Amino acid sequence: MSVLEKINSKEFIALEDRFGAHNYHPLPVVLSRGEGVYVWDVDGKKYYDFLSAYSAVNQGHCHPKIVNALVQQAQTLTLTSRAFYNDKLGKYEKYITELFGFDKILPMNTGAEAVETAIKICRKWAYEKKGIDEHEAIIVVCDNNFHGRTTTIISFSNDENARKNFGPYTVGFIKIPYDDIEAFQFVLENNKNIAGFLVEPIQGEAGVYVPAENYLEQVKELCDQYNVLFIADEVQTGIARTGSLLAVCGNCTCENNCERQNTYAKPDILILGKAVSGGVYPVSAVLADDNIMHVIKPGQHGSTFGGNPLAAAVAKAALEVVGQENLIQNARALGKLFRAKLSEYIENSSIVSLVRGKGLLNAIVINDTEDSSTAWDICMKLAENGLLAKPTHGNIIRFAPPLVMNEEQLLDCVSIIIKTLKEFEK
Numbered sequence: 001m002s003v004l005e006k007i008n009s010k011e012f013i014a015l016e017d018r019f020g021a022h023n024y025h026p027l028p029v030v031l032s033r034g035e036g037v038y039v040w041d042v043d044g045k046k047y048y049d050f051l052s053a054y055s056a057v058n059q060g061h062c063h064p065k066i067v068n069a070l071v072q073q074a075q076t077l078t079l080t081s082r083a084f085y086n087d088k089l090g091k092y093e094k095y096i097t098e099l100f101g102f103d104k105i106l107p108m109n110t111g112a113e114a115v116e117t118a119i120k121i122c123r124k125w126a127y128e129k130k131g132i133d134e135h136e137a138i139i140v141v142c143d144n145n146f147h148g149r150t151t152t153i154i155s156f157s158n159d160e161n162a163r164k165n166f167g168p169y170t171v172g173f174i175k176i177p178y179d180d181i182e183a184f185q186f187v188l189e190n191n192k193n194i195a196g197f198l199v200e201p202i203q204g205e206a207g208v209y210v211p212a213e214n215y216l217e218q219v220k221e222l223c224d225q226y227n228v229l230f231i232a233d234e235v236q237t238g239i240a241r242t243g244s245l246l247a248v249c250g251n252c253t254c255e256n257n258c259e260r261q262n263t264y265a266k267p268d269i270l271i272l273g274k275a276v277s278g279g280v281y282p283v284s285a286v287l288a289d290d291n292i293m294h295v296i297k298p299g300q301h302g303s304t305f306g307g308n309p310l311a312a313a314v315a316k317a318a319l320e321v322v323g324q325e326n327l328i329q330n331a332r333a334l335g336k337l338f339r340a341k342l343s344e345y346i347e348n349s350s351i352v353s354l355v356r357g358k359g360l361l362n363a364i365v366i367n368d369t370e371d372s373s374t375a376w377d378i379c380m381k382l383a384e385n386g387l388l389a390k391p392t393h394g395n396i397i398r399f400a401p402p403l404v405m406n407e408e409q410l411l412d413c414v415s416i417i418i419k420t421l422k423e424f425e426k
């Protein structure tokens with residue numbers, strides 16, 4: 001790298017630093033181009049992307065089919081608002097509801113908005129269908145959850161950084177430990193006002209915590225038994241990331257309608273975001289069957305951009321790519337290989353204590369204290385060695401490459417990761 005080029009990237013960083021709010025702490029890498037599993041910085045250095053914009057770019061950077069859908073639609077019609085019908089939304093709604101096996105979709109833009117929407121639907125259902133007294137509905141959530149950044153959502157976070165000094169908080173939530181079916185049962189038995197259970201099928205932000213094999217099936221059973229809505233936040237885990245179309249699909253191998261699989265813990269409300277658009281445009285979705293979705297009537301919820309024709313065209317193309325390019329099977333196979341290779345290395349490692357995950361949503365736990373800078377330092381070194389990843393919580397590094405990766409590329413990445421880790425062995 002020449003001195004001039006270095007100054008160049010420093011200037012971009014200085015601009016963001018000077019004129020942007022400091023609500024993120026990025027690695028000092030300035031990206032200007034992406035294609036498939038790769039991104040390039042302003043100096044032309046090439047990296048494997050092992051974050052995939054928090055699993056929004058499952059289909060790979062700048063996927064030609066998705067970009068083409070964007071360009072075509074952008075030149076035709078972008079936004080009408082929902083004051084009128086448009087010729088793209090209905091087709092997209094039919095496609096996505098059939099793909100995931102629900103009667104209806106409520107289209108939104110960001111993940112947090114979709115979570116908010118699910119909470120509103122759940123509460124309204126509780127009063128109008130379940131018969132809970134007004135203002136009494138409770139939604140159960142999990143410790144260490146991540147569902148987004150709005151005022152209501154951070155109200156039930158236990159991340160002090162996300163919460164502190166943003167109160168007063170929204171009431172109506174109970175927190176229980178994750179992956180603890182007895183704790184859930186206890187809450188259900190002792191409170192008649194439970195309306196729903198909002199849960200991530202795998203806790204991504206918390207550090208890629210995969211629950212026990214049958215946890216979600218048990219959750220679904222209890223929800224059915226107590227007439228409580230099972231609300232799955234698949235914003236990060238959905239769309240093939242974990243080696244099935246949805247993480248709630250468990251070990252099914254089907255590509256499309258996971259309902260056919262008996263391992264499928266079908267949620268009452270499904271929340272999708274991120275990879276719904278392949279990272280090309282902000283698109284999120286809430287899916288539910290008619291008996292639930294019908295509680296929302298005209299004027300009771302909405303969004304100017306939600307369901308716009310550009311989003312509909314992009315999302316439909318992005319979802320089609322998942323099946324066309326076998327991303328489910330690929331994520332499953334490469335995920336197994338990734339964990340096998342890293343497990344083998346970890347056996348004799350003093351710096352990494354474990355690897356865990358499902359499909360291509362994985363994490364390693366660094367053998368150091370949670371407040372140490374080791375994970376950050378490893379990520380800096382990984383970047384230097386041509387691979388971008390970021391610590392999630394303190395000493396945990398998440399590895400989530402685009403699902404269009406091939407085996408040769410994955411093995412190349414494994415050797416970069418192992419080579420880098422070796423530099424930190426004591």
Ligand SMILES: *Cc1c(COP(=O)(O)O)cnc(C)c1O
Pocket residue numbers: 054110111112113115146147148149200204205233234235236237273274
């Ligand atoms: C990213 C994420 C969200 C929030 O999505 P935004 O688009 O950032 O608002 C919600 N839930 C989960 C599980 C996520 O990973």
